[in-house]
Amino acid sequence: MTETVTNAHTGIAPIDYDVEQAVLERYEAGARQPQAALCCPTDGYDDRLLKIIPQEIVEKDYGCGDPTRYVNVGETVVDLGSGAGKNCYILAQKLGAEGRVIGVDFNDEMLSLSRKYLNQIGQTLGYQNLQFVKGKIQDLALDLDAAQNWLDQHPIATIAQVANFEMECDRLRQTAPLIASDSVDVVISNCVLNLVRPQDKQQLFREIYRVLKRGGRAVISDIVCDEDPTPAILNDPDLWSGCIAGAFQENQFLQMFEQAGFHGIEILTRQTEPWQVVDGIEFRSLTVRAFKGKAGECWERNQAVIYKGPWKAVQDDDGHTLYRGERAAVCDKTFHLYTDPLSPYHADLIAVAPYEEIPLASAQAYNCSRDIIRQPRETKGSNYRETIADKGSCC
The missing domain is CATH 3.40.50.150 (Vaccinia Virus protein VP39)
Incomplete structure (x- = not known):
């Protein structure tokens, strides 16, 4: 052969x-x-x-x-x-x-x-x-033991019987x-x-x-x-x-x-x-x-991630380029892919969640053609006007 x-x-x-x-x-x-x-x-x-x-x-x-x-x-x-x-x-x-x-x-x-x-x-x-x-x-x-059991009961001697066996294999793949x-x-x-x-x-x-x-x-x-x-x-x-x-x-x-x-x-x-x-x-x-898991719909929930470095920029499998220190706008699916503790990315990224969560049920479709940078006001909300007094030294 x-x-x-x-x-x-x-x-x-x-x-x-x-x-x-x-x-x-x-x-x-x-x-x-x-x-x-x-x-x-x-x-x-x-x-x-x-x-x-x-x-x-x-x-x-x-x-x-x-x-x-x-x-x-x-x-x-x-x-x-x-x-x-x-x-x-x-x-x-x-x-x-x-x-x-x-x-x-x-x-x-x-x-x-x-x-x-x-x-x-x-x-x-x-x-x-x-x-x-x-x-x-x-x-x-295809369960080959199950296929063999069928063959034992239906020996093949003709081309038509070969076709029957192939049909049985397809049935096994679908049903069992x-x-x-x-x-x-x-x-x-x-x-x-x-x-x-x-x-x-x-x-x-x-x-x-x-x-x-x-x-x-x-x-x-x-x-x-x-x-x-x-x-x-x-x-x-x-x-x-x-x-x-x-x-x-x-x-x-x-x-x-x-x-x-x-x-x-x-x-x-x-x-x-x-x-x-x-x-x-x-x-x-x-x-x-x-x-496995990058397939699926993209929803806008005002999330971002910051790539820590040390590289100046990196690119993921979908062509998203993340620049060191920049707030990168991402859809909800990508945000979870990046930040899940079991993901291969989470140690290199900082998650930036919105101050007011957008329920997934009311989220709009993510605009994949938008600018990659997420402006801080998108995360904080356009009406955010808080003033927080000094709570002590951060040093």
């Missing part, structure tokens, strides 16, 4: 093998025996969280970062490409009984391994907040999705996105965005490269299944989040020394966080 991948600099390069099958076979082997060459070793996990995890799970974990450190108690988390389940078992402890963890994987061998210890660890914790489900991470709506839209606080992944077929990667990011709640976030550790992989690298199945050939170019990785609609995209960690160098191209681990 020949696939093609679009390379930003060299055009379309052919891939003379089935990417998905190469990955599946490599990780089936990794579920049976530890594979030292799969992804780069990750240090820094909390030893207290590893104590209850069986050694078989730990030694068959293949990752390149630790996205688990960026989750909070009580959240609902999906782990894309959960593999042996180490990250999920760590999250089960961190999230507590009120939290929920869903590990998604396509590999039956890995699912069997990860599910093997569910009851044991649940009994140790005193609660069960974790499940492993079968699905493709680029199609999180594996992961529902707007249902998840955090999506994590650890060195898996690069394994997805090139033609499915845009859909993959759209799916991550779809399942997240408004205000939710993705925390993804993956392998990136500083230049596009060469045709020789792309045509090596071992390098694809080994997290090299499918690596994102570093800046393009962040652009994929932006194109899917995310905001507040930031690099949390970046491996200083490359994990591998192939044909002069450096491959290293990167952990990125990105937020």
Whole structure:
């Protein structure tokens, strides 16, 4: 089977093998025996969280970062490409009984391994907040176990029956999705996105965005490269299944989040020394966080923010430029995006709320073409004429 991948600099390069099958076979082997060459070793996990995890799970974990450190108690988390389940078992402890963890994987061998210890660890914790489900991470709506059950009852022998199966898959996506839209606080992944077929990667990011709640976030550790992989690298199945050939170019990785609609995209960690160098191209681990929630209507409530610095000016994902020390006029949606304590921006901004709050129900549409500067009288009110006596030294 020949696939093609679009390379930003060299055009379309052919891939003379089935990417998905190469990955599946490599990780089936990794579920049976530890594979030292799969992804780069990750240090820094909390030893207290590893104590209850069986050694078989730990030694068959293949990752390149630790996205688990960026989750909070009580959240609902999906782990894309959960593999042996180490990250999920760590999250089960961190999230507590009120939290929920869903590990998604396509590999039956890995699912069997990860599910093997569910009851044991649940009994140790005193609660069960974790499940492993079968699905493709680029199609999180389709429950593959449910699809297989239908196939078992309706074997396919004709083209018409293929069409019936496709209709059933669409029905499952709509009526019984594996992961529902707007249902998840955090999506994590650890060195898996690069394994997805090139033609499915845009859909993959759209799916991550779809399942997240408004205000939710993705925390993804993956392998990136500083230049596009060469045709020789792309045509090596071992390098694809080994997290090299499918690596994102570093800046393009962040652009994929932006194109899917995310905001507040930031690099949390970046491996200083490359994990591998192939044909002069450096491959290293990167952990990125990105937020969902900038979509929606804009209402005028006389709010402003002041950018603290140190840069003279900064620009957000919607093209708003904030100048150091200036009162920037913002709509209600943007005001909350900027100032929410969980947002990536709040530490750099000062919130300037109006003296008299405008109820959202009576707010007018925000004029996006207005001058960026919010005059103080807009915030204080045109009739504000207070004189406040000295209340003592402020020094």
